[in-house]
Amino acid sequence: MKKFDYVIVGGGLFGGVMAWYARKNGKTCLIVEKRKQLGGNIYCEDIEGIPVHRYGAHIFHTSDKNVWQFVNGLVEFNRYTNCPVANYHGEMYNMPFNMNTFSKMWGISTPEEARAKIEEQRAGIFGQPANLEEQAISLVGTDIYEKLIKGYTEKQWGRACKELPSFIIKRLPVRYTYDNNYFNDRYQGIPIGGYNGITEKLFEGCEVMLETDYLADKKTFDAMGDRIIYTGTIDAYFNYRYGKLEYRSLRFEDDIFDVDNYQGVAVVNHTAREVPYTRTIEHKHFNCTVPYSEIPKTVVTREYSVAWEEGMEPYYPVNDEKNQELYQKYAELGAGEKNVMFGGRLAEYKYYDMDKVIESAMKKAEAEFGSLA
Template sequence: MKKYDYLIVGSGLFGSTFAYKAKQAGKSCLVIDKRKHRGGNIYCEEIEGINVHKYGAHIFHTSNKEVWDFVNSIVEFNRYTNSPIANYNGKLYNLPFNMNTFYQMWGVTTPQQAKEKIEKQKAAAIESMKNSGITEPRNLEEQAISLIGTDIYETLIKGYTEKQWGRKCTELPAFIIKRLPVRFVYDNNYFNDKYQGIPIGGYNRLINGLLDGIEVKTDEDFFKNRQYWESIAKKIIFTGKIDEFYGYQFGKLEYRTVRFEEEIHDCSNYQGNAVVNYTEKEVPYTRIIEHKHFEMFGVEVDNCPKTVISKEYSTEWKEGMEPYYPVNDEKNNLLYNKYQKLAEKENNVIFGGRLAEYKYYDMAPVIERVLKLSL
């Protein structure tokens, strides 16, 4: 007899949501996590009365009412709207690309003026490629310029992207930028989704609500005692690296990772916004997150006398680092497909999440996928 219906490896959003759903269905679960805390990459730590996103900014957004109602049934979400700013050599630009951006870039004030400026630069770029015998963009740089023109590419895309990927834009595949969102309205809301916010009190409240009444063991590495863990449950929900699950038998998948430098400042407001991207290549970090702005608004910001910021440095993943972003180029996708074929033959293992499925996931689609799973 197995002690549990499900062993859930990983207490991030996929694992915690699955555990909640299984408990609601009357199933017995054990959740294990190799970290010393619950929550995976959405874990927060309270510092100076501020919920600090320890693994980078997480902003929940969705147009799926079922998902939004589900998370709000666990914890109420606030009205945070993601409106990042780009800093290029000390000059600020609104993101995503919209009429505010175009006014800051060129001084244009009407959609028609902005469209004419962009179309003129796009046409020049495409003509230049044709004259060089290039019929289709061969790399990210050519793709981006053909979509948005040179000014925005050079100012807001090139340096940031090269820092993020650790290689020149001319060395990155064109498909990374299939399209660029451009709005000819004065709207700084980064997401188009109907619902958006942060859990009031931080993401730990969401995870603790999902795992309420469920047995959880942290600081437990599945691979250090694999035979035992596999023996105690009828099925395994695995949210770790799929290549590691199969002993790297076809080789190791590649990732990008992020290093964080956290600073506490003796001021109530460091940069006036939650997210500021630094788009010139000479600044080594990609962005600065000021965590209090996710949950504090108006006078609340000034009433909290200190602030916490995180500088983010993107780097190539190596063994021992946290894997963040799958490198979904042709080589890695072909390798993942080999592991996926093995996974499809499993009767007692369900793979879920960005590491197990080797793809970038926003939070809402993770929950949506779990809600659709059959127990």
């Protein structure tokens, strides 16, 4: 039986960064991946010459200079800036919520007027917001909540906003300037040609087994590595000893149109509850280095949020109190596992932006191998 320094379970970003640093330190790695390809959720599929983000829109953004330099050392990034819009029954509003949004919603023009309007509409919220609905209204008032947050959020999570914890909405940017850049981070962009180039660099020199379930033959794979890096669902690793953690999943449907520009922007949030999908993504807008006229067709993906069931891809952890308590039990089990490192959004049951996954992996790589310089 061939022996490796590391058996890395999962071919996503966390596993890739760990593999990259392991190889840099002269270690051998076996990658065990259930999907047909490496890359995790950043995998891109070429359709009509357009890199399609197969598992949802991924815009790289970070304020961490080390992370930005790391990814730019792998591939070249474009200057893409995320400026999504929201569609409510044909009314189009800029995201994140900013002066353009407020002006369109209320016919006002100054930050003072916007603040006064929001203050008026949140007058019924007292003390600490008890749920997502109260948190949203306290941030942006009732009009924006009703039109641009409520329906979208309830589709995304499959439950009423009053039943969701307030912290989910706290990461939503709100600003009193005419600035449509969704992110506040210092650095932002998308790899030219899509994310597959990053994946290729991260796993270069590794032995790879695709369409392979590590847990189906765990003893064999454990015997093949001196150390295991596990990035799958942590409850599955322990055979659901305390029960199953809950997730939300996504379903995607593609349309190919014989036009060079279908919706005028990469991401449109469809906020009306009656519209069954949450977003439409026109992928060619991500690849802003290529003129539209050079690619006569366009690919638009409708994104549906669905309840997760066994066999589906788990995307978003349901971070309510019940699931967090359950995760803590599994985390304690994980801490007692010899020669196993748990990392990434599934193993840590955590919503991670891409830069935070890389940052986490870099810290663990530094602890594992010493200085990253």
